[in-house]
Amino acid sequence: MNGKKKENHSSGRTSAVRRHEMRSSLSRILRDLIRRAEKLEAYKAQIWLGLWAGGLLFVWLWDFLFLNAPERAMLQIAFGNSMFIASVVAIWTMVLGWLLAFALEFWEVREKTFLKTVGQFALNLIRSLPQIVGVLLGYVWITYLMDQGRLAGSVSAMLWMAFFLSLFILPEVVDMLRERIRHFRQSDFYNAMRVLGIAEWRIINDDILWKNSRIHLLNKTIAVFASAIFLQCSVDFIISVGLSTRVSALNLPTTLGSLLANIDSKQDILAIGYSLTHPWYFPNLFFVHLQGISVAFVIIFTLFALFKMTNALAERFHL
């Protein structure tokens, strides 16, 4: 009996020692992880980019497993179209914004008052019209072109959409670029370069905007991309809900916004409210109501991740 007790006692001690060893090794691993994680502060933007890509991949995999093929194909097309339009908007807005900011500054230096006033006036006019109204009127123009048969193919329709979106996002980019130019104009290096005989356009384009404002440009491009997605989804949703009888016949390209306005997606979104009052229904959202939930999640998560990216860049580079 005594022998057995001793054996039990010693085995209990051994397991306690083992547990202790396991705990301390786990603690060591966690300490290393903490040390590594603390260094991540500087890479927040990249991490959010990774999380965004990872989140989208996860949604795609989930949909691959649980969403039927036709709806999944529609979701993929809508996502692709939305990303294409937003990318074109980001590129056009930055290029147009750069050109316009440069032109306005150039006219100011050369004292071309009339041109500068006209440019500034037009810009302020665009700014004073809420983006959604401007883009909506732009869409009316697109539907008119489609109605007349002058706009064939979804790519040209998407390019027109991108044009109107970039037109109404443009003022904020021009403001940012002009602010940068004015900021550097007050510094000594600007005057020094002018005295050295370096041309105005080179100082603005090369030294101020390219060499000293690239990170601002990157940050703004991400913000423009996010604005484009938000506006595009909103307008497409509004058009699909409010103008559906006229526009559906014209076949505007499917985007995340129009897919969300689809009757199936709307039912899926309504199910969220139902599951708030009937909690046992909640798991169904991720299996039965996948189309609408996926579209809504992709839109919101994209906006959230892009916001986090711009925020991280702004904090890191003191923008």
Add this chain to the structure above:
Amino acid sequence: MSRQNLLREHLGSVVFVSLVMLFLFFTQRPAHRVAQGSFPDEVRILAEMNADAQDPFQNRLFDDFAHTLAGKDSSKFLRVWQQLKKFNRAQMQVSERELRQKMANRRSFAELLIMYLNFILIYLIVMAVTYYGVQTLGIYFFVRKKQGHPLPVVALLQALRRVTEDSTWVNIRRLLRLAFQYFAAFLGYLILFSPAYVIAYSIKSDFNTESVLFMILLGVISNAVLITYANKFYHLLLNESRKGYVRTAIVKNLESSYRLRGGTLRWRQLLALRKNFDGHVLQHIFMNARYQYLATFKEQAAFLITGLIIIEMALNIHEHLSYELLQQLLYKNYDLVVLIVWGIFLLVKATEFFTDWLLLRWEKRLETQ
């Protein structure tokens, strides 16, 4: 450009746009439209010449003309006349139907004015709430940053490490609380970034989403308005806090502790309508950041109006201005569309004018000081 010039420019653009809008308004009054359809060009040309296929005199004249000119081949001209009859009938039907629909959906000026005033009221309330929310949330983010909280992943790992080293109930609870806090914050962010229509549709079946109160709530929390501008304000505070005068003030022993429990800062101060942090360095940072924030107010106003329009349009809230804009677009009542767009433009311009006037007054006050 000086602020006084800006004010002048605002007036100039209001006059210019108003003239353009008035011109469009009067030129876009309802008119009959030409019927659409697959009719040959000859028929359209005859229609444009106001040829009436029902008129026996014109019919006889056309008949004689065709016989004289084409002889035996005149039958194809007579077919054109038959098609013109169909074209006239189609034109009448289409234009009448369209016109009936257009007229039935038109709104009187008084009705639109009431909707417009209602829109302005909602806008002002949302603006006021957002103004408070942006500052409160921005300061809260700033204070948290200054408190030096670690990254969420680091905080979670630290709590997990404490649990592995000492598995007491207190440590486990702390870990769970932290995990819950971060999860709730993530959900909160998702709500703040949700477009209004997603939130509204998700609770449409259980709540009345057409009430004004709900619209105000949606206007504040959705479409990322609050979070975007709170973040902007937070960055203004952060940039201000890096300036030399702040460091000098801290060196000269001005209170700079950002602890909310047991420190000089209080939750009450943070949540107050008129924020005041007297005796704390935050007061100076806040005052200077607020001045810069006012300059972004114009941008925020346009963004906010965009949000409100989205809410009214996407939720199909009847008897509201933006819904009406969509309806009038649908029925091609472009004169009313012009009127509504003009109203919205004037509202944005009024906000811009007010902001510039406020900044001008502030600048003058600073100059005299």
